[in-house]
Amino acid sequence: MPAESEKEAAASEASKLIHDHMILGLGSGSTVEVLINKFLPRFKLKIIAASRATQLALQAKGIDSLFLDSPENPELTIDGADRVDRNLNLIKGGGAALLGERVLAERSSRYVIIADSSKLTNRLGSDFPVPVEVEPIAYHNLASELDSMAIKWRLRSCNCKNGPAVTDNGNWIVDVDASSFDRGASDLYYILRTLTGVVEVGLFIGIADEALIGTSQGVIRLTRNASK
Incomplete structure (x- = not known):
């Protein structure tokens, strides 16, 4: 089908x-x-x-x-x-x-x-990144925190304009590669949610x-x- x-x-x-x-x-x-x-x-x-x-x-x-x-x-x-x-x-x-x-x-x-x-899927994050909504003013803070934890990420770009994708709330999206994170989705959610400037994490x-x-x-x- x-x-x-x-x-x-x-x-x-x-x-x-x-x-x-x-x-x-x-x-x-x-x-x-x-x-x-x-x-x-x-x-x-x-x-x-x-x-x-x-x-x-x-x-x-x-x-x-x-x-x-x-x-x-x-x-x-x-x-x-x-x-x-x-x-x-x-x-x-x-x-x-x-x-x-x-x-x-x-x-x-x-x-x-x-x-x-x-x-x-059998495991969340194995083949699709975890979106993180972040306040633009805190983007560099988030990037540094993720780098310090050796978590791969990318700032989502918009295919309809130059620059980052912008949410309905005026924030940016960072897509986090969770494919090598082996502590489970719940742990990843709480780690990401506590970082400065993070508005929401796409793990439900x-x-x-x-x-x-x-x-x-x-x-x-x-x-x-x-x-x-």
Whole structure:
């Protein structure tokens, strides 16, 4: 099953969790875009978007949305992921929306991930870097700290302009190579989170309740209870 078909299968399964008049949180990513384009227009919803990109995708389909400063909490948030392991731990932030996605996930009663099979991994960080959102004024501090720990990294550039990629919050993204870090994702999260100027780290540990993974054999459903 091609990746697009896998994404549609995951999005279709997620749409079964949605009902009219609910408060729905939406993260970001290509599978979330499939959900927006193919399934959401049939519902009457109040939607809170985790990023400006998601808001624009909703607007393109004629769907209104609120942003994160809305005081309401979602009954359900559906989000994508760059990587997900079978314990429902995630790498987030490939689209530079990790802070908004974290805020929305923690405010939601239920947090569900949708993705294609290429996002399923046995070890977080083995084949995809960990995004770190950093205040620009603290970038050099962070670089020095990472260098002192012999952790490889790169400042993410933007393919639409010269210079670094900029988040919705005006911050920069440093992508950390965790492929040789052998102390586990939780340890890496806490190390990175305590560094000066770090706003958010794209390791979501123990947050997701469920993941719907489209595969050539159908949709794999990973749940928090089953993964323990």
